[in-house]
Amino acid sequence: MIEEVMPGIYRIEVPLPDETLKTVNSYLLKGKERDLLVDTGMNKKECWEALLSALRELGTSPEKIDIFITHIHHDHFGLAMPLASKEATIYLNARDAEFLKDLRVPGKELVYARLNGFPVDEVQKAMWQRDEFIKTTSLEELKKALPGSAGDDVPQSKRFHFLRDRDILNIGEYSFECLMTPGHSSGHLCLYEARHKILFSGDHILEDITPAVFLWPGDKRNPLKEYLNSLDRVMELEVEAVLPGHRKVFQDYRERISELKEHYYYRKEEMASFLDANGKNAYQIASKASWNIPLPWEQFPPHLKWMALAETLAHLKYMEENKQVKSELRDGVMVYYRS
Numbered sequence: 001m002i003e004e005v006m007p008g009i010y011r012i013e014v015p016l017p018d019e020t021l022k023t024v025n026s027y028l029l030k031g032k033e034r035d036l037l038v039d040t041g042m043n044k045k046e047c048w049e050a051l052l053s054a055l056r057e058l059g060t061s062p063e064k065i066d067i068f069i070t071h072i073h074h075d076h077f078g079l080a081m082p083l084a085s086k087e088a089t090i091y092l093n094a095r096d097a098e099f100l101k102d103l104r105v106p107g108k109e110l111v112y113a114r115l116n117g118f119p120v121d122e123v124q125k126a127m128w129q130r131d132e133f134i135k136t137t138s139l140e141e142l143k144k145a146l147p148g149s150a151g152d153d154v155p156q157s158k159r160f161h162f163l164r165d166r167d168i169l170n171i172g173e174y175s176f177e178c179l180m181t182p183g184h185s186s187g188h189l190c191l192y193e194a195r196h197k198i199l200f201s202g203d204h205i206l207e208d209i210t211p212a213v214f215l216w217p218g219d220k221r222n223p224l225k226e227y228l229n230s231l232d233r234v235m236e237l238e239v240e241a242v243l244p245g246h247r248k249v250f251q252d253y254r255e256r257i258s259e260l261k262e263h264y265y266y267r268k269e270e271m272a273s274f275l276d277a278n279g280k281n282a283y284q285i286a287s288k289a290s291w292n293i294p295l296p297w298e299q300f301p302p303h304l305k306w307m308a309l310a311e312t313l314a315h316l317k318y319m320e321e322n323k324q325v326k327s328e329l330r331d332g333v334m335v336y337y338r339s
Contacts, residue, residue, distance in 0.1 A: 001013040002054050002057060002058065005241070005243060005249050006196065006241065007173070008029060008030040008172045008174075009027060009029050009030075009198075009243070010029075010030075010054075010058055011025050011026075011027055011243070011249065012025070012026040012027065012028060012050075012051065012054040013025060013050075014041035014050050014051055015041075015046045015047060015050055016041065016047070016075055017044055017047075019042075020293075021075065021209070023246065024039065024041050024075045024245060024246055025039065025243070025244065025246060026038065026039050026040055026041060026051060027200065027243060028054070028055065028058055028065075030058075030171075031171045031172045032172065034064055034065060035064055036065065036068055036169070036171045037055075037065045037066070037067045037068070037083075038067075038070065038191070038200055039068075039070055039076040039202070040067065040069075040076065040077065040078065040079035040080050040083055041075060041076075042075050042078035042079065043078040044078070047078070047079055048083075051079065051083070062083050062084065062088070063085045063087065065085075065088060066088050066089045067083065067088060068091040068092075068169065069091065069092040069189075070189050070190070070191075070200065070202030070203065070245060071096055071184065071185035071187070071202055072096035072097060072185065073185060076202070076203070076245060077092070080092075081142070084159070089159065089160075090159060090160050090161070091161050091163050091169065092160065092162060093162065093163055093180070093187035093188070093189050094162040094164075094187065095182065095185075095186045096185050096186055096187040096188075097142055097187075098186075099185075099186050099187075108217045109123050109126075109127060109217055110123055112217035114332060115332070115333060115334050116282040116283055116309060116313065116334060117282060117283035117333055118306070119283075122305065122306075123302075123306075125301075125303070126302040126303045126305065126306035127306075141159075164178070165178060165179065165180040166178065174193050174195075174196065174198070176192060176193050176200070177191070177192045177194070179191070179234060181204045181234065182221075182223070182226040182227070182230060183204070183211075183213055183223055183226045183227020183229075183230045184202075184203045184204060184211045184227060185203075186219075186221060186223075188202055188203070188230070189202065190202060190204055192234075192237060192239075194237075194238070196240075197238050197239055197240040198240070198243065199237065199241070199242050199243065199253070200243045201242050201244045201245070202245045203244075203245045203246070204231075204234075205231075205234075205242060205244065205257065206245065206247060207244060207250040207252075209246055210260065210263050210292070211227070212307065212311055213227045213264075213311060213314045214307065214310035214311055214313075214314055215311075215313040215314040215317055216310055222317055222318060222321055223317075224264065224268075224317070224318040225321065228261065228264065231260060234257070237253075239253040240253075264315075267315060268315050268318065268319060270289060270290065271289060271315050271316070272319060272325065274288050274289075275325060275336060275337050275338045276337065277338075278337065279328070279335035279337040280335060280336060281334060281335050281336070282309055282312050282313050282316060282334065282336070283305075285312050285316070286308040286309050286311075286312040289308065289312065291308055316336055320336075323339055324338070324339055325337065325338060325339055326338075326339050
């Protein structure tokens with residue numbers, strides 16, 4: 001489906017086969033010499049065919065577009081490098097790209113599983129989505145563009161341009177400011193156009209979906225704290241149209257931010273209510289939480305249990321840093337209890 005949401009801005013609904021979300025939004029912005037595509041979908045046949053068909057219908061092609069990636073998750077970034085022509089520039093953030101360099105550290109997930117009570121025999125089953133992303137995306141090329149630490153001093157290249165907070169992207173009649181909004185990913189980027197009051201929100205703000213906030217193996221961040229701070233950062237922007245990564249364009253901007261903050265507060269309090277003086281590991285806490293999945297916990301596929309564990313750990317880290325809970329290592333497993 002193609003929808004002109006603003007003059008010269010088209011929303012392309014790209015299918016996500018075998019995914020709970022069903023579709024992702026890719027946006028085409030028409031420019032004078034080159035067009036800009038915001039996010040791409042996964043590197044799968046169905047996504048490829050739908051996106052190419054839409055580009056043709058809109059009078060453009062991979063040879064005429066540059067690509068902006070809000071964040072490096074497989075449903076937004078998977079087709080970027082296969083789709084990009086030799087002349088294309090791929091705009092992305094260095095923090096997410098740096099995180100990808102550590103995807104294949106041997107044994108990391110097994111250690112993480114044992115530490116948090118996750119069934120060891122389900123670990124490899126839970127890794128299928130990550131492994132599919134690695135297999136179908138040209139990550140080696142991206143890694144070569146990231147010598148040493150990414151930080152703020154990543155060298156630019158013709159193919160990859162690593163954007164920083166407050167950088168400006170001009171396309172057609174629009175001038176977008178890049179806003180770093182970490183939380184859902186380590187370097188999530190939004191695009192804000194002050195004159196037309198437009199926000200490309202990626203997965204930072206979605207109308208009827210709560211963005212997942214994960215703490216993955218080896219991650220030293222406090223992702224939930226970052227996410228809530230990022231919501232505060234964009235709260236006062238003048239926004240009349242939010243162009244999200246999933247579902248339709250919407251307008252109730254500040255109301256939605258307030259709803260999201262309330263959700264995370266209640267999720268945090270729910271998890272805290274499961275704790276007692278004896279302590280529970282993260283897997284036990286995750287198994288009791290009210291996830292928006294119409295299945296009992298025992299029937300969750302392993303990859304959904306893995307994501308639930310990572311989201312639970314993000315909440316526990318936030319609470320521990322706020323001294324609401326304490327943790328201790330007990331027989332090789334981390335347990336949490338109320339402070």
